[in-house]
Amino acid sequence: MLKFENVSKVYEDGFKAVDSVSFEIPEGELLVLIGPSGSGKSTTMKMINRMQPHTSGKISINGKDNKSYVASELRRGIGYVIQQIGLFPHYTIEKNIAIVPELNGWSPDKIRTRVTELLELVGLDPEIYASRYPKELSGGQQQRVGIARALASDPEIILMDEPFSALDPITREQLQGELISLQKKLNKTIIFVTHDMDEALKMGDRIAIMKDGKLLQLDTPEKLLHEPAHGFVEEFIGKHRIIQNPELMPVIDIMSESVVTTLPQSSPEKAISLIRQRKITDLIIVDESKELLGIVSAYDVIKKVNDIRTIAEIMQPIGYFLEDTASARDAIIMMDESPFGLIPIVDEKTKVVGLVTRGSLLSALSSQWTETKVEVVAI
Structure with a gap:
């Protein structure tokens, strides 16, 4: 180019x-x-x-x-x-x-x-x-x-x-x-x-x-x-900022402080309201028990708002996620492959417990390590 x-x-x-x-x-x-x-x-x-x-x-x-x-x-x-x-x-x-x-x-x-x-x-x-x-x-x-x-x-x-x-x-x-x-x-x-x-x-x-x-x-x-x-x-x-021994850093220590999730039966209007309120670009989809189902982008929701009844109709599968036992190094490697620029973190039952984005990953790894509390927010 x-x-x-x-x-x-x-x-x-x-x-x-x-x-x-x-x-x-x-x-x-x-x-x-x-x-x-x-x-x-x-x-x-x-x-x-x-x-x-x-x-x-x-x-x-x-x-x-x-x-x-x-x-x-x-x-x-x-x-x-x-x-x-x-x-x-x-x-x-x-x-x-x-x-x-x-x-x-x-x-x-x-x-x-x-x-x-x-x-x-x-x-x-x-x-x-x-x-x-x-x-x-x-x-x-x-x-x-x-x-x-x-x-x-x-x-x-x-x-x-x-x-x-x-x-x-x-x-x-x-x-x-x-x-x-x-x-x-x-x-x-x-x-x-x-x-x-x-x-x-x-x-x-x-x-x-x-x-x-x-x-x-x-x-x-x-x-x-x-x-x-x-x-x-x-x-x-x-x-x-120089990364030292990321394989020794648990991924749970670098997860984002909040994960915004919604159910697949949510209306596009409700999803847009949440996207704007929380200022996010992608929305994680889970079921009632918080198990990971997929993802929708804010762009797709806004574009299709008049064409769909629920966001399940435009939900995409998310093949890239890590269990909460993974390391920061695992997140670094996977981030290069993730098409969404984010990695959901799940427990052994595939329930969403956190989220690592490209920005939060690099920010966390390139500063003094501090423990963070993960809050999962759902509608």
Whole structure:
């Protein structure tokens, strides 16, 4: 999908912002670029859509040199989300989202349909928000619109430059979870710049750590925590985060504090209410005795709300779970295979007793170990 070959960026004063960087990003991956200020992470990302032209080397998109594109056409085909959001204050939300489709010559009917679809996708009621102006929305709502706008023309690639850093911690965490859920459904190729290592560990399929324009290590979060390849990488991640002997850590010690479950006969409206109340992206399905049955995603429930009577109709089997006797190492191994990015923890009778998500796993393993109490919440 994306390929960097010995790419450098040198400014007129001789400053080398990016120094001979080479890596590949496969289709559908969320790659996080992280490093200290001045490390070259944002410049590396902006060279993809030529907001910053590279000085030497080659950047290919699906095998085609990005310099062979007309710059304006290249940028219209790549979604872009920034920290400042950048909504036009004098345009309605509908008009803001419609900008790129209009430039691409879409019909008015197709644009209206797309705007409605995207507002629903990011959790904003089109009847309420389409006609509003940016100043009438909260920061989190504006950033949702920014994500919708980036998705408007259905691009294969989305660039995100510290999109959540200006938001309050609660809104930021919620949007991180929503983006992870969207990514599972849409399978876009996302390049995500951040300065927050916790955010990188939570979001990234892989993480690229940069310093002084050089790429020091590009690996999965688990590999970075297990095997930092450079002294600076270990220092930047934080030595307290480096995983030590996960095979000795019981999985029950790293389970989430709550598991939200529901019965298969629950209505989609009831499920949506719970999803919004608890700010979750997937809902675990159990029977009356709390035995694990399956899972539904928030996206599927919202999409099918008018087509189903119970969530059993869209429930998917969940083949990845662990017994409460497993270790943290078992969870690390299984997490790479889990299509939902979470692992239910069950007892010997397959009753749900806890939940490990990718974010909670890495967070728990990369900090001082503390015991947590598991609360199973059901409706």
